[in-house]
Amino acid sequence: MNYFPDEVLEHIFDFVTSQRDRNSVSQVCKPWYKIESSSRQKVFVGNCYAISPERVIERFPGLKSITLKGKPHFADFNLVPPDWGGFVYPWIEAFARNNMGLEELKLKRMIISDECLELISRSFANFKSLVLVSCEGFSTDGLAAIASNCSFLRELDLQENDVEDHRGHWLSCFPDTCTSLVSLNFACLKGDVNLAALERLVARSPNLRSLRLNHAVPLDILQKILMRAPHLVDLGVGSYVHDPDSETYNKLVTALQKCKSVRSLSGFLEAAPQCLSAFHLICPNLTSLNLSYAPGIHGTELRKLIRHCRKLQRLWILDCIGDEGLEVVASTCKDLQEIRVFPSDPFVGNAAVTEVGLVALSSGCPKLHSILYFCQQMTNAALITVAKNRPNFTRFRLCILDPTKPDAVTNQPLDEGFGAIVHSCKGLRRLSMSGRLTDQVFLYIGMYAEQLEMISIAFAGDTDKGMQYLLNGCKKLRKLEIRDCPFGNAALLMDVGKYETMRSLWMSSCNVTLGGCKSLAKKMPMLNVEIINETDQMDISADDRQKAEKMFLYRTLAGRRKDTPEFVWTL
């Protein structure tokens, strides 16, 4: 292969698309490294603090598309203070300064300001795609800048962001010449939008395939939009409240009849269940259905809807579907691959599904490999049955609303049940557990979960042994996050080299002390060991025996970060 000219090698490498594979290619030899690096267009950075933007630019001068992740996963659950970090500005500023031809930007759990959005819109002439997931720090003014200046924008996808809404004029900022939109998702915006501008935008976007509306788009506008965009593949209905006898509803039915391409449906932020029958036309072709923001849809109407969805591969739903509803899913959706069942009443803590629904799914859906399940209770027997039925799980996340609840029938810890899951599901890559769990479950995980990459643990284990079994056994572990477990310094310091093979470790409300963390930081200069101290109780020079309330460590080539707020210490 070394005798081929570079262009040939480059052409061959073009067929290698996954980042992991390209990383492997670049490690074969120096020439391959050079060619691969100069031709790589897409880069994924799992931790924005693991490397500096300058280094990425230097290595990948041809970079066009970048994905960046910022805050630790537990930030989703309010465990990380808002100003912890994850600012994207330095990256954008570096790309702009170096005249990078950035076309795609995807951010997760990062802070992006309006100034930054404006900078993006002015610095990259070919900018095509902006995807923001669980981000914050910006307002609709920033969106207006993107709309105004990105002439070739194809994708604006806002998923579950916290956006300051300055009302809907941003939609009017798309110039009349902008006809390139393929995907527009503004479901998370809380405010009103300019409906006329929205209609006109849809009318002049012949390539539009994905459209997710927010709650402020009423039914009559939805119907008009559908008439103009019959080729939609992905539809997010905003609110869906109306009178089934109205003319608008009839027009909607007509419009839906024309939408033969819709494969993915979501939204229904407010819904009148009796009007769902309009969608029964679309259901037989659906492969993805997200009703997890639709508490108004449950009971018989929901089951009726599901019965039409024979081709479903992905289902996100609220637990008000009940075990009975899940049995309908199990008997109808034979192609189901991923299901997420969210709690509809997290504040009170009454989930409407139990182990019965889980077992039904595992037995009825042969292709099911990814599950997130919030439930009232679980039993070892059920988990053992699930493990036997479904050895193909790759992602298994179980959350019992009472986090330390034992087996609902035998009162035993759920060690045996989860043990069965890791033993049987040889391809398991991601696991979250809850319920009463002792060190035993970690012994099982260490022994059997050979492919495990990410694990989340809460209120589990008895002694340091638990964490030690995990660190010893799971060779492919990349992300470990632990809260409220009795693991201390002995576990933390048992194998410090391990953390360089991982992306990150989070430990909060455990038994590790300031001293233990300092000791780790000293031994491992390639790790940033951060202590998040919110109480002012702790002083960096304080007693090392004090417990470190929140510790987050990650491997990095960039050294200490320079943007830590006051309450974060890098040891």
Add this chain to the structure above:
Amino acid sequence: MEGGVAYENDLNLKETELRLGLPGTGSTIEKGVSGARNNKRPLPETREEGGANGKPDAQHDDQENAPAPKAQIVGWPPIRSYRKNSLQPKKAEAEAAAGMYVKVSMDGAPYLRKIDLTVYKGYPELLRALENMFKLTIGEYSEREGYKGSEYAPTYEDKDGDWMLVGDVPWDMFLSSCKKLRIIKGSEAIGLGCGA
């Protein structure tokens, strides 16, 4: 059997690590709910002493018989705030929009005021607000002696038309029964424990 033994040991430690407060106290846990960062370690002393004495069994009984603690733990259940907020927006919005405005009169004042009771989280906040609004001191509430030692006492008219001392009933009950407020002078408050 291994499992059994583990379960026993598990209980001893579980009792201590489960809780974010001592058994019976909901307050430490509830602090976390209001969004304030729950910074304190869950009573490290409890964690250490848990295994030493017979307490765990008693706590075990508590745990077995009492329903699962409905008190909320910070960051649990693990769902994104965006999702959590979207499930309760109607309720929160409705409350916020409606408000609960009640008239507040004070003897000797030329005109009445109105306040929105729903903006206060509890009695202390309400009393501070009243103190600010009317430039007076109300003092501390005690069950036995009402607002003893202060010049003024806050009273309210309830659903039955009776005039009650503010502070006697739980805050939520007060919210649902209070129709209007009246701040009375100590001299009038004989029998309500105010004044000299």
